[in-house]
Amino acid sequence: MRADARKNYSHLLEVARGVVAEDGADASMREIARRAGVGLATLLRHFPTREALFEALLRANLEALTQKAAELETSHPPDEALMSWFREVVAFVQSYSGVVALMASAHEDPDSALYATCVAVHSAGARLLLHAQSEGTARSDMDGGDLFALISALGWLAGQPGFATRGDHLSHLITSAILTNPPENNVKKAM
């Protein structure tokens, strides 16, 4: 890559991160190019699709999550590992509004630039779930896909203004549905 191209590349990524933080995952590509002081066509040659841009934006985060799963697997009991990883992934997908739809569709499209990283995260979660299930601490009638779906749903909820404030509470509710023996499920019988 030529020196000017490399400079454009990293500058575009930096600007894109800011715009996406403001406008979410469906931010205007033109707006990103505009703020970077570069032609739209230049942005699109570096990142031919929105997925390609997000692959570059998110790869580090997603790889960290995959690795985190491996660490938790050895350092904690299966149910704790599953729950603390779950919360971490949810926190991540909630931090970029709209990113969850992008990831969900990338996971279905082997040609997507985001496909590989999404699959890695997905199977890291599936492993954690399997371990907890084999111990009997997670419900046995769900699989990695269900786990990914629930995480995605919580990410989507956080992006809806009316639901954003309930994110943590609903996360708790759903995790308590995944575990067979939730630590405390906050259910108090009325009178």
Next chain:
Amino acid sequence: MRADARKNYSHLLEVARGVVAEDGADASMREIARRAGVGLATLLRHFPTREALFEALLRANLEALTQKAAELETSHPPDEALMSWFREVVAFVQSYSGVVALMASAHEDPDSALYATCVAVHSAGARLLLHAQSEGTARSDMDGGDLFALISALGWLAGQPGFATRGDHLSHLITSAILTNPPENNVKKAM
């Protein structure tokens, strides 16, 4: 309303229903007008916003759901009423892809054409939940807003190609999290 206007109105609604069934809630307004054989401006004078169009499209369904809640309230025990209403609303929001985002934002905007009907559905659900809670059959640490959020999340999931097939299963998982005494929660301890 003039005769030709009235004819346009009902024809537009009919066409819109078809287009929305195909393309979801973010269907192109232009496309609807085009298929109706009418100018885009004509569509927009009948329905000045997308919300206005959907208010007309969905009012009957949403009012039916509100009424259904009242019926179930008298004909069934609180927990059964809540669950069977929940499933019915979920089935509805899953039938129009993307409609759930529209409803969620309408519920936050008193000026939206969909606001009143959404609020009615919302509070009908809150009533059912309260009854079940006062009986001790639904978890006490959630409110009508949480219920609406969970329904919306399930509606959103059904609109994502990768998750659509899991809709029923995840509905079951979530309802079992709402009830304090799920009829059968499908959790088998693995030795």
Next chain:
DNA sequence: ACCTGAACACCGTTCAAGT
């Protein structure tokens, strides 16, 4: 090699002009 402006086919909004 890399960048860029311009043309293209879309979108929803607005409005003056027609009947």
Next chain:
DNA sequence: ACCTGAACACCGTTCAAGT
């Protein structure tokens, strides 16, 4: 009253022309 085409400001895609 109601309809309509056209102009407008956006969007992402594509490509010939520049350095």
